[in-house]
Amino acid sequence: MTLVSGWGRFPVVDSEVLRPRSFEAVGEAVVTGSVAGGNGRAYGDAAIGAVRTIGMTGFDRVRSFDPATGRIRLEAGVLLSDLIDTFGPRGFLPFVVPGTRFVSVGGAIAADVHGKNHHGEGGFGRYVDSILLRTGQGETIEISREQNSDAFFATVGGMGLTGIILEATMRLRPVETGWIRERVISASDLDAAMRALEAGDSATYSVAWIDCVARGNDLGRSLIYLGEHARTDELSEGADRFPVGKNPGLAVPIDLPSMTLNRISIRAFNELYYRMGARRAGGDHVVSLYPYFFPLDSIADWNRIYGRRGFLQHQCVIPQASARAVLGDILDRVAKRGDASFLAVLKKLGHGDGLLSFPLPGYTLALDFPVKGDILNFLDEIDRLVVAAGGRLYLAKDARQSRATFEAGYPALARFNAIRKSLDPAQNIRSKLSQRLFDEV
Amino acid sequence: MTSRKTVLVLGGSSDIGRAAARAFAKAGYDVGLAGRDAAALEPDAADLRARYNIEVSTRTFDVLDTASFDGFVAGLPALPDVVVSIIGLLGVQPNAESDLAHATTIMRSNYEGPSLILGLFAEKFLSRGNGTIVGVSSVAGDRGRASNYVYGSAKAGFSAFLSGLRARASRGGVHVVTVKPGFVRTKMTEGMKLIGPLTVDAPVVGDAILNAVEKKADVVYVSGKWRLVMLIIKTLPEAVFKKLKF
Numbered sequence: 001m002t003l004v005s006g007w008g009r010f011p012v013v014d015s016e017v018l019r020p021r022s023f024e025a026v027g028e029a030v031v032t033g034s035v036a037g038g039n040g041r042a043y044g045d046a047a048i049g050a051v052r053t054i055g056m057t058g059f060d061r062v063r064s065f066d067p068a069t070g071r072i073r074l075e076a077g078v079l080l081s082d083l084i085d086t087f088g089p090r091g092f093l094p095f096v097v098p099g100t101r102f103v104s105v106g107g108a109i110a111a112d113v114h115g116k117n118h119h120g121e122g123g124f125g126r127y128v129d130s131i132l133l134r135t136g137q138g139e140t141i142e143i144s145r146e147q148n149s150d151a152f153f154a155t156v157g158g159m160g161l162t163g164i165i166l167e168a169t170m171r172l173r174p175v176e177t178g179w180i181r182e183r184v185i186s187a188s189d190l191d192a193a194m195r196a197l198e199a200g201d202s203a204t205y206s207v208a209w210i211d212c213v214a215r216g217n218d219l220g221r222s223l224i225y226l227g228e229h230a231r232t233d234e235l236s237e238g239a240d241r242f243p244v245g246k247n248p249g250l251a252v253p254i255d256l257p258s259m260t261l262n263r264i265s266i267r268a269f270n271e272l273y274y275r276m277g278a279r280r281a282g283g284d285h286v287v288s289l290y291p292y293f294f295p296l297d298s299i300a301d302w303n304r305i306y307g308r309r310g311f312l313q314h315q316c317v318i319p320q321a322s323a324r325a326v327l328g329d330i331l332d333r334v335a336k337r338g339d340a341s342f343l344a345v346l347k348k349l350g351h352g353d354g355l356l357s358f359p360l361p362g363y364t365l366a367l368d369f370p371v372k373g374d375i376l377n378f379l380d381e382i383d384r385l386v387v388a389a390g391g392r393l394y395l396a397k398d399a400r401q402s403r404a405t406f407e408a409g410y411p412a413l414a415r416f417n418a419i420r421k422s423l424d425p426a427q428n429i430r431s432k433l434s435q436r437l438f439d440e441v
Numbered sequence: 442m443t444s445r446k447t448v449l450v451l452g453g454s455s456d457i458g459r460a461a462a463r464a465f466a467k468a469g470y471d472v473g474l475a476g477r478d479a480a481a482l483e484p485d486a487a488d489l490r491a492r493y494n495i496e497v498s499t500r501t502f503d504v505l506d507t508a509s510f511d512g513f514v515a516g517l518p519a520l521p522d523v524v525v526s527i528i529g530l531l532g533v534q535p536n537a538e539s540d541l542a543h544a545t546t547i548m549r550s551n552y553e554g555p556s557l558i559l560g561l562f563a564e565k566f567l568s569r570g571n572g573t574i575v576g577v578s579s580v581a582g583d584r585g586r587a588s589n590y591v592y593g594s595a596k597a598g599f600s601a602f603l604s605g606l607r608a609r610a611s612r613g614g615v616h617v618v619t620v621k622p623g624f625v626r627t628k629m630t631e632g633m634k635l636i637g638p639l640t641v642d643a644p645v646v647g648d649a650i651l652n653a654v655e656k657k658a659d660v661v662y663v664s665g666k667w668r669l670v671m672l673i674i675k676t677l678p679e680a681v682f683k684k685l686k687f
Contacts, residue, residue, distance in 0.1 A: 021628060061488040072491075086467075086492045 004053065007303050008043040009310030010371050010399055013432050015048045019055040023166055027134055029054050035431035036164040038107030039079055041100055043313050044399025045432035046159050047107065054164060056106055062086075063167065070172040071129070076106030076165045081245065083172075084289075089242045092172035093289070095127040099345075101245075101294050106165040111396035112157030112357040114364075116205035116227065116293070119348040125156030126353055132167035136424025140166070154419040157354025159395050161434050162423050178242035179230040180205070180292040182285060186278040190220025190328055194363070197348050200226045205292075209277070211270040212344040212367060215335040219328065222346065223277035230286050243288040266339070306370045314379055315358075315366040315394040317349055322389040323363040330382055334367060337378065344368075355412040355419075358394040366397070376400060395433065406437045413438065445495070447519065449473040451502055451558065452527035453482050456627035457577060460647030461525055466493040468651055473521060475502035475513075504528045504554030505546070514561050523654055524562045525575040526555045529596070531629050537591040544591050551595035556602040563606055567613040573654050574610070575618045576603045577646075580662070583621075583671045584682070607659060618653045619660045622646045623667040639666055 005012045017037070020026045033051030040047070047053070059075035060082065066072075070092050074083075080094055081101040087093070098113040107113075112125040130144035133155060143152040155162045185200075187193035193208050200206040205227035214221045232241060296302050303311070318326045327346070334344075345366040349359040358364075369375050383405045386393065392409025393401050407413060417438070421427070430439055448465040452458045453474030462472050466489045474482045474497065482499040489497045502513055530550035537544040559574050566572030581589055582596030600619055607617035624630065624640040646663050653661045662668040677685075 019631065061484050062491040063484075063487060065491040067494070090494075 004048055005310065006042045006044050006047065006399070007040060008312060008397075008399055009303060009306075009308075010312060011045060011432075012310075013045060013048060015050070015432070016052045017055055018052060019058055021058060023059075023134070023140070026054060026056075026164055026166065027138060027140075030134075030136065030138070030164070030428055032426065032428045033430045035160045035429055035434075036076070036106060036110075038077065038104030038110075039102050041103045042107065042111065043397040045436065046111070046395055046398070048432045050430040050432055050435050056164070057104060059166070067092075070174055071169065072172055073167060073169045074105060075167050076104060076109075078105050079103065080105070080108065085245055087172060088175075088178050088245075088289075091174055091176070093175050093178075094124075095121060095171065095173045096124040097293050098124075099294060100297055101290075102297065105168055105170070106160075109156060109165055109168060110158060110160040111394075112352065112354045112359075113396065114349060114359050116207045116225075116347065118359055119201060119206065119350050120204060122350060123157075123353060123357060123359060125357065127171045127173075128156065129169045129171065131155055131165055131169075133163045133423075134166055135163040136428040137426065139423075150419045151423055153353065154355050154416050154423075157352065157357030158416065158420075159356065159433060160431065161429055162420055163429055175229050176232045176241070177230050177235060178289050179235060179239070179286045180227040180289055181230045181234055182287050182292060183226045183283070184277055184281045185224040185226070186274075186281040187220075187222045187224060189218060190222075190324070190331065193220050193222040193224065193346060194324060194327075196222075196224040197346070197363075200224060201348070204228050206347065208346040209273070210331070210344040210346050210365075211274050212331060212334050213267050213270050213338055214274075215332075219335060220331050221274060223274065223281070225292070227292055234286060236286070239286075243290065245290045306368070309371040311368050311370050312375065312379065312399055313366060313368050313397040314382060315364060315397045316382070316386045316391050317358065317360055317362050317364040317394075318386065318389050318391040319360060319362040326385055326389040326391070327363060327365055329385055330365065333378075333382065339369065339373075355416040356395065356410055358392065358396070360392070362391070364394075366394075395437075398433070401437070403437055445469055445471050446523070447471045447473065447521040448523040448525060449475060449517070449521040450525050450527065451475050451504070451555075452529070452577075453485065453499070454478075455527050455629075456643040457622065457625060457646050458525075458527040459485055460643040460645075461527060461650045462489060462647075463492070463644070464647040464651040465523070466495050466497070468655075469493075469495070470523070471496040473497070473517075474499045477501065477503050502558075504550055504558070507554060507557055510558050510561055513558075514565060520562075520565050520569060520572070522571075523573040523575065524559065525577070525650060526559055527577045528555050529577065529579070529592075529629075531589070531592055534589050534591055547591050548595045551592060552598040552602070555599055559603070560606065563610050563615060563617070566615040567610060571614045573616045573618065574603075574606070575620060575650055575654060576600075577620045577622065577650070578603065580621045580623050580667050580671050584674050587686075604660075616654075616657055618650075618658060620646070620650055620653060620663065621661065621667065621671075622649075622663045625663075639664060639670065 001014050018029045020029045035049040036056050037047040037053040057077040059077035061075045063073035096115045108124045112123045114123045134140050185196045187196050203226040208222040208224045210222045352359040387408045448470045450458050450462045454476040479499045479501040486497040486499050532547035578600045579596040581593035582600045585593050603619045624635040649663045
């Protein structure tokens with residue numbers, strides 16, 4: 001028996017972990033109740049097999065790369081950090097990166113991860129041309145928008161439940177530099193934040209960090225970060241065309257006692273963060289892609305800040321029409337509790353591509369909460385607001401939503417399940433998440 | 442056109458071999474990968490070509506087939522600038538205690554073969570007047586332990602061979618590096634209980650090998666903590682050491 005958990009360290013469950021070394025061995029490793037796992041950055045139970053987790057990070061080879069087009073074929077265990085370090089200096093970056101670079105390509109496809117450019121450029125899956133998939137019934141098939149397209153759109157965002165992603169062909173973005181021209185806008189409340197994000201629609205990248213302990217007139221006060229890839233002529237004299245991405249240096253060596261995070265420390269931190277950011281507001285400046293895209297990656301094991309019992313991330317998306325009212329309501333309830341995370345993230349999303357892809361046109365809000373007290377009840381309360389507004393929760397972050405919340409949020413579930421069944425009639429591929437949310441009981 | 446430096450990695454399909462090849466390729470070396478099954482090295486060769494736009498070749502090399510060594514070296518299109526031996530076999534100590542064939546394979550894989558092939562390269566490098574030889578040995582060779590002394594004794598022999606070769610070859614412009622990785626998360630150690638703070642991933646070893654070559658280091662413990670740990674272990678009196686469960 002092996003106890004494992006996701007990045008949020010909740011829930012802790014039993015699943016055998018295997019690391020096969022060849023694609024044949026991957027096939028042999030599949031038993032009823034298996035799912036592929038990547039680099040362990042899914043927060044909850046999405047990448048944990050019901051019985052067995054098949055670790056894929058050993059498959060980290062690039063098969064081929066065409067520097068003329070940026071098309072790349074690679075094994076599913078290649079990390080985005082590896083892609084950035086290797087191909088960044090050659091003038092190519094992934095089109096879409098989430099808030100950490102330590103995710104595998106297979107995981108990024110399975111969760112159809114979004115970045116700060118989803119409002120304009122879509123999710124990770126949009127840049128994937130084809131996938132080599134090992135289905136639950138043991139076939140290895142190539143899937144794309146043209147070939148086995150049902151399987152393709154079920155696999156992009158399908159949380160690994162259509163089979164094991166072995167390889168993928170995708171397109172990389174040509175860039176002149178590894179720097180981002182950033183503009184910081186300070187917004188004094190939620191209305192101002194949403195107006196700034198709407199106005200930032202034409203920016204390639206946009207995201208807001210919300211102070212989620214601010215209340216009253218300050219409710220929803222934020223810093224909005226807009227970004228564009230910097231051109232060579234925008235770099236300061238003598239700057240390297242591509243900055244070096246440092247490995248996480250400062251690590252959180254132990255689980256901090258839960259005392260560390262309290263109303264006072266969070267409030268003080270957020271006040272400081274907001275004021276320092278507001279001072280930088282205004283003109284453009286050029287920053288390395290690493291702090292711009294991956295602010296938390298510089299602190300190794302930051303998940304330990306929340307203590308041994310772990311934390312929950314609640315990431316919802318609310319459709320455009322009702323976003324202002326519902327987000328205001330959620331933020332108000334969170335601010336009244338006062339124990340939410342350091343910083344919450346607010347951003348605009350566009351259409352999702354896969355059947356179970358999280359994004360829909362509207363606003364997404366991500367909040368972290370330490371696991372303690374009545375937090376599960378509180379999040380159920382928030383979920384009711386999300387469901388009533390026609391929104392949904394992000395499966396890559398989820399560890400606790402109910403079946404009813406999930407079913408209400410993902411209307412394409414029936415279609416997804418039909419495709420899943422055709423690829424895997426015996427339903428060998430099952431994760432703890434699929435057992436919790438949609439496998440037949 | 443400037444000609445690039447070349448590295449030959451013996452044991453190229455191992456986790457540390459792949460990591461070392463990547464480190465050298467990233468630094469601009471052309472790479473030769475050698476292993477028991479040249480065809481099996483092709484995906485790694487393709488990986489290096491795609492990532493770093495360099496020349497990569499693959500060839501067959503069997504460390505137990507010492508009779509083939511002269512032919513292997515003679516058959517290389519050019520003598521590399523750097524040769525790295527990652528080859529080793531942990532084996533199963535309890536089996537090696539009663540199975541002479543298994544014990545022999547462990548000894549030959551860790552001492553005889555790597556020493557002979559690197560000795561052969563040393564002669565060629567000395568005639569040329571330059572070159573770097575890297576032997577990946579083990580902290581297990583610093584003192585024999587009850588739990589793995591067949592492997593450890595062969596690594597001890599290999600370390601001693603490298604140290605003698607270094608003393609001799611340095612006078613002829615040839616540099617010899619001994620690398621002692623400590624615990625590494627690889628195929629070889631999968632399922633073993635490793636001590637977290639003393640354990641590293643293969644890429645860390647790959648970078649350490651490149652770094653040792655470029656800095657002309659002699660003996661490298663990949664994690665500095667191992668130098669201290671082994672210093673303590675080496676200094677324990679035998680009367681105490683034999684009572685330790687270890």
